Amino acid sequence: MRGFYIGRFQPYxxxxxxMVEEIAEQVDELVLGIGSAGDSHTPRNPFTAGERVxxxxxxxxxxxxxxxxxxxxxxxxxxxxxxxxxxxxxAFDVAFSNxxxxxxxxEEAGVExxxxxxxxxxxxxxxxxxxxxxxxxxxxxxxxxxxxAVIEECNGVDRIQQVSDxxxxxxxxx
Numbered sequence: 015m016r017g018f019y020i021g022r023f024q025p026y027x028x029x030x031x032x033m034v035e036e037i038a039e040q041v042d043e044l045v046l047g048i049g050s051a052g053d054s055h056t057p058r059n060p061f062t063a064g065e066r067v068x069x070x071x072x073x074x075x076x077x078x079x080x081x082x083x084x085x086x087x088x089x090x091x092x093x094x095x096x097x098x099x100x101x102x103x104x105a106f107d108v109a110f111s112n113x114x115x116x117x118x119x120x121e122e123a124g125v126e127x128x129x130x131x132x133x134x135x136x137x138x139x140x141x142x143x144x145x146x147x148x149x150x151x152x153x154x155x156x157x158x159x160x161x162x163a164v165i166e167e168c169n170g171v172d173r174i175q176q177v178s179d180x181x182x183x184x185x186x187x188x
Contacts, residue, residue, distance in 0.1 A: 015040075017128075018106035020047035020086065020099065020116065022140065024059050025170070026069040026161045029138030034074055036130045037110050043080045045103045046070055051085035057178045060144065065168050072160035096123035147171045148178040 017037050021030055037044060048066045053059035061069070063085040074081050084103040089095050096119050108126045111117050120127045138156060146153040147170070154162050165171065 015108065016043040016045060016104065016106045017041035017108050017110055018045045018047065018099075018103065019110040020049045022049045022059065023066045023070055024050075024061055024140045025143060025157055025165055026066065026073055027138055027140065027143055027157045030070075031073060031158050032138075033110065033130055034077065038077045038079045040128070041079070041108070043104075044074075044082070045106050046074070046081060046083045047099060047103060048083060048085045050088050052087040055173065055177055057144065057148070057174070058141075060174045060177055061165075061168070061170060065164060065170070069157075069161040069164045072164060073158040075160070092119060095119050096125065144174055144178075147174045150175070 017040065019033065019037055023030060034044070034046070048063050048070070050059055051063035051066075054062040054065075067083050067085065070083050071081070082104050086099055086102050089098045092115070106125075108128055109116075109120045110128050110130065111120070112129050117127045117129070143153050143156055145151075146156075150171075153171075157165070
């Protein structure tokens, strides 16, 4: 059985990793969708799709599970989102998500959806990690080591600090 799990992975963190570990016990193969693949270099989406593919691929290598990482660009029409996802990825039998909209869209399209309990959600969410990076606080313990190496390789913390700088041109006229 092949499962599907989508996230923005901005960045890929231990919460995602814990979810993949749980999914790995239920499926024979896994498709990981890199959501909002066309977005990068913003405070909410600082990393490119390619950087996120590297974070995810290197991090999940520890699991004995064939994994396909697929960038999926946003589509601003929810009614056709599932068919868009299906057209961009290998076929899958079950989707994994805790996002209420994603769950509803998959269920309406007739795709089985399974949920997993959130893992340390109070600190393991992308916005918390990006904020820590922007503020120069400790973040490395919240991401798998391979993901941290990719973030360092692409100077991700510097990028986040630069794109999060409120003194930029966007506020010059305020």
